[in-house]
Amino acid sequence: MKQKGIKIPEATIKRLSAYINCLERLDDKGYQVVSSELLGESCQVSPAQIRKDLSYFGEFGVRGVGYTTKTLTEQIKVILGLDRIWPTVLVGVGHLGHALLNFTFFREHGYRMVAAFDSDPRKIGTEVAEGLHIQPIEELVETSNREKAAIGIVTVPASSAQSTADLLVEGGVSGILNFAPFKVKVPEHVTLRNVSIVSELDNLAYLLSSKKPRRRRKKIK
Amino acid sequence: MKQKGIKIPEATIKRLSAYINCLERLDDKGYQVVSSELLGESCQVSPAQIRKDLSYFGEFGVRGVGYTTKTLTEQIKVILGLDRIWPTVLVGVGHLGHALLNFTFFREHGYRMVAAFDSDPRKIGTEVAEGLHIQPIEELVETSNREKAAIGIVTVPASSAQSTADLLVEGGVSGILNFAPFKVKVPEHVTLRNVSIVSELDNLAYLLSSKKPRRRRKKIK
DNA sequence: CGGGTATTGTGATAACTATCACGATACTCT
DNA sequence: AGAGTATCGTGATAGTTATCACAATACCCG
Ligand SMILES: NC(=O)c1ccc[n+]([C@@H]2O[C@H](COP(=O)([O-])OP(=O)(O)OC[C@H]3O[C@@H](n4cnc5c(N)ncnc54)[C@H](O)[C@@H]3O)[C@@H](O)[C@H]2O)c1
Ligand SMILES: NC(=O)c1ccc[n+]([C@@H]2O[C@H](COP(=O)([O-])OP(=O)(O)OC[C@H]3O[C@@H](n4cnc5c(N)ncnc54)[C@H](O)[C@@H]3O)[C@@H](O)[C@H]2O)c1
Numbered sequence: 208m209k210q211k212g213i214k215i216p217e218a219t220i221k222r223l224s225a226y227i228n229c230l231e232r233l234d235d236k237g238y239q240v241v242s243s244e245l246l247g248e249s250c251q252v253s254p255a256q257i258r259k260d261l262s263y264f265g266e267f268g269v270r271g272v273g274y275t276t277k278t279l280t281e282q283i284k285v286i287l288g289l290d291r292i293w294p295t296v297l298v299g300v301g302h303l304g305h306a307l308l309n310f311t312f313f314r315e316h317g318y319r320m321v322a323a324f325d326s327d328p329r330k331i332g333t334e335v336a337e338g339l340h341i342q343p344i345e346e347l348v349e350t351s352n353r354e355k356a357a358i359g360i361v362t363v364p365a366s367s368a369q370s371t372a373d374l375l376v377e378g379g380v381s382g383i384l385n386f387a388p389f390k391v392k393v394p395e396h397v398t399l400r401n402v403s404i405v406s407e408l409d410n411l412a413y414l415l416s417s418k419k420p421r422r423r424r425k426k427i428k
Numbered sequence: 429m430k431q432k433g434i435k436i437p438e439a440t441i442k443r444l445s446a447y448i449n450c451l452e453r454l455d456d457k458g459y460q461v462v463s464s465e466l467l468g469e470s471c472q473v474s475p476a477q478i479r480k481d482l483s484y485f486g487e488f489g490v491r492g493v494g495y496t497t498k499t500l501t502e503q504i505k506v507i508l509g510l511d512r513i514w515p516t517v518l519v520g521v522g523h524l525g526h527a528l529l530n531f532t533f534f535r536e537h538g539y540r541m542v543a544a545f546d547s548d549p550r551k552i553g554t555e556v557a558e559g560l561h562i563q564p565i566e567e568l569v570e571t572s573n574r575e576k577a578a579i580g581i582v583t584v585p586a587s588s589a590q591s592t593a594d595l596l597v598e599g600g601v602s603g604i605l606n607f608a609p610f611k612v613k614v615p616e617h618v619t620l621r622n623v624s625i626v627s628e629l630d631n632l633a634y635l636l637s638s639k640k641p642r643r644r645r646k647k648i649k
Numbered sequence: 650c651g652g653g654t655a656t657t658g659t660g661a662t663a664a665c666t667a668t669c670a671c672g673a674t675a676c677t678c679t
Numbered sequence: 680a681g682a683g684t685a686t687c688g689t690g691a692t693a694g695t696t697a698t699c700a701c702a703a704t705a706c707c708c709g
Contacts, residue, residue: 214665225611251611258689266688269676271675271685273687287630287633288636288637305527382636400635404528408579416509417509479657483658492656492706656704657704658701665697671688675687679682
């Protein structure tokens with residue numbers, strides 16, 4: 208057992224998040240107990256890796272038996288901080304912002320969208336998701352503070368990303384998830400994560416172009 | 429100079445994609461030549477890291493001077509395979525699919541959306557992006573083959589992800605970008621990448637919950 | 650044209666992460 | 680209750696990635 212000041216690999220955290228999904232699926236399939244081998248197969252991670260990942264945080268299994276599906280799910284949620292509600296605001300309700308606001312998965316996992324902001328006057332007041340009306344950007348700081356927003360999601364164009372992040376910081380958020388292709392700067396006490404969908408595609412393009420081309424199947428004559 | 433069978437770190441590829449963005453921004457600002465230090469500052473990567481990343485593929489700079497902004501941009505694009513058009517299809521035109529289809533960045537970077545499919549009969553025929561009409565899922569295999577689609581993007585619910593991936597493989601794509609939270613299986617010759625937006629948020633939640641809480645600033649009385 | 654300066658390219662080193670192998674342990678069955 | 684089996688937890692090991700430090704070299708300028 209560990210969990211003191213030891214540094215946990217970021218990859219481990221990413222996998223833990225995936226484990227939750229697989230565990231929930233396995234639970235639905237009726238597995239009350241899972242082995243690291245079964246879970247590993249289900250989420251394409253080696254059994255040893257799973258055990259190692261978990262061992263950073265404690266002992267959750269029973270030797271010779273495995274892990275209780277529901278319990279392990281709960282425990283991983285505690286590790287990740289998903290055992291609470293995270294009040295979240297989103298800025299920039301364009302195509303992507305709209306999709307994220309309507310992504311039910313978030314709500315189910317403890318992220319509560321408490322407000323959405325946009326600078327386009329035509330959008331103000333629109334109900335973008337159930338019970339959520341778009342507010343003018345000018346209200347961001349006050350509303351975020353009032354709602355004790357912990358997380359801010361940035362889906363504005365790159366040119367507005369920095370100013371948006373600044374507002375979110377002023378609004379008191381502790382973390383920012385930035386989808387804009389611009390490396391924003393935030394104060395030390397605010398945690399920043401960038402999501403780059405483009406670079407995922409670029410990565411795919413690289414893999415495709417660097418591997419042996421494969422003849423496209425011809426019509427059978 | 430290298431670039432034989434040597435394995436390139438995945439992180440390097442991810443950064444190269446980011447470098448392109450920063451280089452284009454610096455070019456706009458008038459920098460015809462950039463040093464690894466300037467580029468590093470701009471995209472928050474250490475200068476040494478940048479030089480190392482590039483050194484996997486060749487020598488692109490001039491000692492004592494730096495890199496020619498435009499040339500380096502082009503060269504990175506060649507490395508990543510972005511010097512060509514990638515015919516791309518998307519399956520599942522829901523909230524996220526709609527956003528991706530309207531993401532102009534993709535087109536500008538060489539990804540050409542050649543078709544979009546959905547299983548919902550009410551959506552068929554709708555023009556979801558400029559000149560792109562939603563087709564029934566039954567047409568996927570034939571259209572993809574005809575259009576020589578190289579990349580398939582999966583934005584269907586998790587429960588349909590595997591069957592969708594299977595269809596894309598039959599449609600002849602070489603790579604799949606999967607946004608559904610389900611680990612699909614594809615044949616050896618098809619490259620798969622999963623994008624998990626949820627795990628990005630979960631990672632943020634983890635970082636927030638494991639760091640010292642900071643008192644929310646009180647109103648000044 | 651030679652010394653001074655800037656900045657690259659890269660081998661060596663350090664840090665990090667994944668894999669392996671096996672001791673520990675709990676359950677099952679006779 | 681003891682032997683047998685399954686499966687965890689983890690120290691040791693191997694592999695991967697980032698950082699460092701400096702030799703190499705191109706340009707500048709008098
Ligand atoms: N669409 C995608 O699939 C996608 C994918 C990856 C990344 N992104 C990035 O996400 C961001 C948004 O993309 P999009 O396609 O939704 O663009 P979009 O133009 O559809 O939406 C941007 C929204 O932000 C609002 N906005 C602009 N400036 C603002 C400001 N200063 N304050 C508040 N709101 C502001 C606009 O009114 C608009 O509603 C971009 O940075 C883009 O690069 C988009
Ligand atoms: N919305 C988001 O922001 C977001 C973020 C991350 C991941 N995702 C994932 O992306 C996927 C789509 O999310 P969404 O919010 O767009 O959902 P959605 O329900 O809005 O869209 C899903 C679309 O897929 C279509 N579809 C369903 N089964 C299909 C099939 N077999 N063949 C073709 N089309 C089919 C539906 O008709 C619908 O149009 C989900 O797996 C979700 O988990 C979404």
